[in-house]
Amino acid sequence: MIKKPTRDGYGNALLMLGESNPDVVVLDADLAMSTRTNWFWEKYPDRFFDIGIAEQDMLGTAAGLAMGGKIPFATTYGVFIAGRAWDQIRTTICYANLNVKIVGAHGGISVGPDGATHQALEEIALMRVLPNMQMIVPCDAVETQKATLAAAAIPGPVYIRLTREPTPIFTSEEDEWHFGRANLLRSGSDVTIIGCGPILYEALLAADQLAQQGVSCRVINMHTIKPLDEAAILAAARETGAIVTVEEHQVNAGLGGAIAEVLVKNYPVPVEMVGIKDTFGESGNPDDLAVKYGLTKKNIMAAALRALERKWVRRGDLYRD
Amino acid sequence: MRPDLQELKFLCKEVRRDIVRMTHAAGSGHPGGSLSAVELLVGLYFARMRHDAQRPEWAERDRFILSKGHAAPVLYSVLARAGYFPVEELLTLRQLGSRLQGHPHMLALPGLDNSSGSLGQGLSQANGLALAARLNQMDYRVYCLLGDGELQEGQVWEAAMTAAHYKLDNVCAIVDYNGLQIDGSVEDVIGLAPLDKKWAAFNWHVINIDGHDLEQVLAAYDEAATVRDKPTVILAKTVKGKGISFMEDVAGWHGKAPNDDELAKALAELAN
Incomplete structure (x- = not known):
């Protein structure tokens, strides 16, 4: 199994965009080596702007570049960009739909070792609540490349969530990929696991x-968090009757919360959530x-069995003492 | 044809009347910090900026970024008087369904170059527009109006560093230095002095003027346009509530609308 960090897929896509689209510009806040924007920087120095350790200013500058017709990719760690600069994203960018x-x-x-301050666990919640925002959480480096290329072509604000560690590449270049449309990874009929990242x-x-x-x-890759592929969620609920959500993020208001909202409004079925449960991380x-923190295969299996049992109880197939 | 000084002065009175009428009709809004910026905006839109009300999306137009979004009334009045939308629409300020939102919403109204209301964010936007001009090889200038109290926001100084670092000589910041904010005098709340030295230390070209003297205002814009490799800031000493005796230099008129009597008094003072 080949492993690569998703940020490498981002770095590659920026190089491709640098070549194909002269309007693409990249900004970073002193983390260019880490976020892989330095690959673009080396090749297209005139279209790269290091704003220094000033995330709020970076997003405002990116907004101005967008007003001037450019397609800026503003990049730094999730905690600093989605958290610290949230009001800049809200008022300057989303309100004006830049x-x-x-x-x-x-x-x-x-x-990992950097600890809770650097482990972003809230971006899905913070971004999906904003009108006009769109959001993608890619699952591997290959999908990240596709998502980044797609984001450049989609008008309006788009948030892309990247990860640090090398992780398995389990999608392929040839797989069809459409913004806003979930990908089926496994067919199945008893229970559906819907995850991202x-x-x-x-x-x-x-x-x-x-x-x-x-x-x-059934396993569904919900790479696009907003707009959420409600049809795929509801089909899974109708056809399998039990849902497990999986994310490396707070389940409250995260992917779990988002899916629960769709189900509660349309077709309630038992939901189990795998993810961070209202706590900070640690080194x-x-x-x-x-x-x-309960994010392994075993936790997902246990959640699937719990969801399945709840489905049976609900249908009267199984009676508790 | 650019208006002469007398015509600009007349326009300033017209805009001041608009501001009190609009906020009176709305029953809320920010007259104080709108009245202090009248000459600064009239000078830009009627004598110095390259723009065309018939083509609000013209790519090569000069840009005006209102960072102190609560001064929306003065900008709306100037835009209407410049022909971007009907003057009668000014009285819809802050009403349900109006294009004149309480703070500027660029998607709602032609002529607005940004959305603002949360302070401290405009100068960064101006820098981005200036960088885009450079990349697109366009020669438009970007003006950004900031409040003095607004300079307490840290992002302003982040942006001040960025503009100087990238040598954005097409950026011209204007500080409406009226000395008052909601909780009182700026110097009492969180002092800014010496403000000129602060901007100079951030590698900006600094011009100090009386922000109600149109000749000084226009000369400052001209000087800013000649500066190379540095952004310019115009520190415009102004009076909050300028032009209406009972509003002048009173912090309480930051975010309060005039009632019927006050409107009548204000309009009498602003009569030609």
């Missing part, structure tokens, strides 16, 4: 192991953190 691409690296607890690989492992136990799991290596 064509700014906002890219937050180092999403998730897998950031690299943690989806754990979901696939969980589905494979559950299949050996006779449980048929540690990514694998140990995944175990401690």
